[in-house]
Amino acid sequence: MITTTTTTTHWTDVFKTSAGAIYQCDTERCWYVDFGGKVAKFDYRCLLKLRKSVYHIDIEQALLNTTKDPDVEIIFICACDHCYVLSLLQIIALKELLEGTFVMLELNHILHERLCSIAS
């Protein structure tokens, strides 16, 4: 008899914008970032590093920059497999996506805490 096991990994929407989306996978304990034409997997450490490097970019400074350098930023994260090469507009969009995601994760954390305190 042939048994086929289908592992359905369930992704939960964390946050979505018109530019992209971030999903959480509980079984793998990670997040999938759908942005800039690819879906990339991030664990906890890497997601925090991504947030840090995106928040770190001085968008205002880049906008005021009148040199002829191309307006692209390369986001490379140590020990992560992914790298992004993004325009300024994309960086703003990614920042918005990450900000929303972390608000939702915070909210989820608060809900879990409240539920725990009610349950006990």
Place this chain on the structure above:
Amino acid sequence: MKDLLRIKSLISTEIEGLLNQQVKKEALSSSIYLSMASWCNRNGYDFSSDYFFKQAEEERHHQLKFYKYILDMGGNAISPEVTGIKQEYNSFREVFEEALDQEISVTQSIKNIYARCMKEQDFVTMEFLNWFLKEQREEEYKARRALELFEVIGEEGTGRWQIDKHVGQIKYDSEA
């Protein structure tokens, strides 16, 4: 949806940030005391020099305590950069005045972390900080006592020599 943030770390990002700031502050204290030890030694205040060497070591110990706590809780401990340490002092008294200033600012920043913990109901970190609150009682007492010696002994004549001798004997042994 699982609470993955909580699974990975006991402390929040905000608390982690504040604790890392404190790591840096303790490292700064340690370097300041080391510089004071050098100045006192160069100017003939050997007891005070020893006193500051000991203080420098204590601050390093505090730094590591915070550092390891961050790591144990699942956070990212950041090894701090310490620059701009003052190497020269205008007077023997100035050294002790600045030592007290430094301790007061450390107490203040620990109180700030504590306040944030209360807001987040982070009782675990509050309990961890209790040790430091008690430690600051001792640290401020000693720094204040040293300055007091300048008042009661006076700097005239062999005053500074006497003050130096007594700095080496400062102790805090309150049972409270």
